[in-house]
Every structure is written in C-alpha cells, then in structure tokens.
Ligand SMILES: Cc1cc2ncn([C@H]3O[C@H](COP(=O)(O)O)[C@@H](O)[C@H]3O)c2cc1C
C-alpha cells in the first residue's frame with residue numbers, strides 16, 4: 001500500500017474508448033423498437049457499453065456501500081441533529097430497518113456499511129466493514145479535519161473496499177451517513193466546483209433561519225482558516241473520513257472499469273473530489289438523482305453531469321443510488337436481451 005502522504009497517486013484509470021459508441025448506437029437502433037424510442041435509457045446503455053468497453057455490459061448486480069463518519073464541525077452547531085444519530089443510524093442499517101434498506105430490498109441491491117470514521121467503537125457485524133480512520137474527523141472550523149496521512153489512508157481504503165465489493169457485483173452504488181456532512185460537502189464543493197460559499201450551503205437535515213445562519217457562519221470560519229484548493233488538501237481540510245473514503249471508492253470503481261452510482265449532495269461532493277484527482281473517473285460516474293439540497297444542481301453542472309431521476313430526495317444513505325440501480329440493469333439488458341428487428345421480420 002502507498003504510504004507516503006505527500007504523494008497520493010490515483011490508481012490508473014483508462015479514459016473510455018469512444019470509438020465503440022457508433023457500434024453501440026447501431027446495435028440499439030437495430031433492436032425490435034423504433035430507433036431512439038427508449039430515450040435516455042438508450043444513452044445509459046451506450047455509457048455502460050463504453051464503461052465496460054464491451055457490447056454486452058453487465059449491470060444486474062448492484063452493491064451499495066454506505067460510508068459512515070462523524071464531524072467535529074458539529075460542535076459549531078451546523079446540524080439540527082446530534083452526532084449520536086450517526087452511530088444510531090449505522091445500527092439501523094445493520095438491522096435492515098432504515099429507508100435505504102427498504103429501498104435496497106425493493107430493488108435487489110446488497111447493502112454494506114463502511115465505518116470510515118464514526119466517533120464510537122462499533123461492535124463487529126457481518127455487514128459492517130471496519131475501515132475506521134479515526135473516531136470522527138476534527139472540527140474543520142478550528143483545524144484540518146484530517147491529517148494528510150489520514151486522508152491518504154481514507155482514499156486508499158476506499159479504493160480497496162470498492163474493488164472488493166465489485167468482486168461480487170457489476171455496479172457499485174455509494175451513499176453516506178454522517179451528521180454534519182452536508183457542511184463538509186459544501187466546503188468541498190466551494191473549493192472544487194468551485195462556487196461561492198452561499199451557493200453551496202443548504203438545509204442539510206433541516207434548519208430554521210437561525211440554524212441556517214449558524215451553519216453558514218461556521219462554514220465561513222472553516223473556509224477562512226485554509227485556502228486549500230487542490231483536491232487532496234481540500235479532502236484533508238474539510239472533507240473528513242467518509243467523504244474522502246467515498247472519493248477513493250469512486251476511483252476504485254473507475255480503475256476497475258465499473259459504473260459507480262453516485263447518490264445525492266454529499267456523495268456528489270466526494271465524486272467531485274475523485275474527478276478532480278483523476279478527471280477520467282467522470283466517465284464511470286452515473287449520477288443517480290437530483291437532490292433537493294441547495295447546491296446539488298450547481299455541483300452537477302460543474303461536473304457536466306445529468307442525473308437520472310428527479311424525485312425531490314434529500315436524505316442521503318444511498319437512497320437515490322439504490323432507486324436508480326434497476327435503470328442500469330434495464331439499460332444493459334437492452335443490449336444483451338432484446339431481439340433485432342431484422343430477425344423478427346425475417
Ligand atoms: C435520522 C437521520 C437519518 C439520516 N440519513 C441520512 N441522513 C443525512 O443527514 C446528514 C447530513 O445532514 P446534516 O449536515 O444537516 O447533519 C447525513 O448523515 C446524511 O446522510 C440522515 C439524517 C438524520 C437526522
């Protein structure tokens with residue numbers, strides 16, 4: 001494993017070979033349907049073919065990793081919920097009774113939780129991956145959330161964990177749990193989109209006017225503390241454990257030439273960091289949905305990305321990425337299972 005924190009090198013990621021696109025389009029046009037009649041599902045099928053570099057991509061089996069971590073920034077009152085909700089929700093994910101578990105059962109997606117940096121020791125569980133970098137990121141309003149060594153470790157573990165998940169799945173889906181992480185994500189967006197702070201700060205779990213002003217002021221203090229703008233330093237200063245590890249997971253999936261379904265605002269901030277570390281990683285990201293969180297639309301625009309769904313979700317956990325997983329399976333099956341019109345007409 002790479003250990004020099006000053007020299008994080010993303011894994012090799014191949015840019016997709018677009019010469020395959022006309023072939024994929026011709027295949028889709030030849031199916032037993034009017035050309036283009038399946039709209040954006042056809043575009044998705046093309047993307048999956050390019051990602052796999054294969055005319056018969058696979059996308060039936062999706063695995064969700066929920067990256068969990070805490071944030072010292074919560075000491076500044078940035079969230080309307082206490083940090084203890086993070087560990088409580090991890091327990092709920094493991095008992096199968098959260099929103100994302102319910103959606104994952106409905107869509108046949110497997111769920112594992114990654115302890116990237118929850119601020120409590122967690123008992124072992126078969127669906128819990130212990131990748132803890134530290135017991136919660138530091139308070140970014142006062143000091144860097146992570147050291148460079150910790151950031152390096154988080155990225156590296158994310159790459160490895162994604163690789164292992166993809167030994168048993170075709171598609172990686174990412175989601176997160178971490179009270180305070182909409183603030184961390186706002187800071188990542190601010191530096192890496194880049195965008196003015198007020199375009200990046202939103203409600204998160206929900207706030208009244210006073211709460212939102214307190215959140216914005218804490219985020220402004222964190223931003224004033226560091227002028228970091230390279231992606232590795234931004235993850236260290238502001239991102240924290242689960243955002244840095246999710247960025248690693250995006251790189252890991254891309255290095256394996258597999259699609260990664262990116263959830264809402266916080267997961268997209270992690271994907272943005274991954275793309276700034278390795279621009280080719282963007283070809284492998286499928287943005288699941290347009291979150292209702294302020295800032296998500298502008299972050300997607302900065303990435304040149306168009307989300308699949310628009311359902312007004314603003315939860316996280318991977319709820320949006322899990323709901324989008326069947327669309328990938330359907331798109332791939334268009335290429336692999338649907339007859340050609342010429343064969344039907346004889
Ligand atoms: C019960 C509960 C379940 C959640 N599941 C996801 N989040 C979401 O809310 C958090 C981010 O919002 P903020 O920055 O305002 O704390 C993250 O944990 C995110 O995944 C939840 C939040 C709560 C309260």
Ligand SMILES: O=C(O)c1cccnc1
Nearest residue numbers: 204264265291314315316
């Ligand atoms: O878009 C998201 O993923 C989101 C929005 C608010 C709070 N938690 C997550």
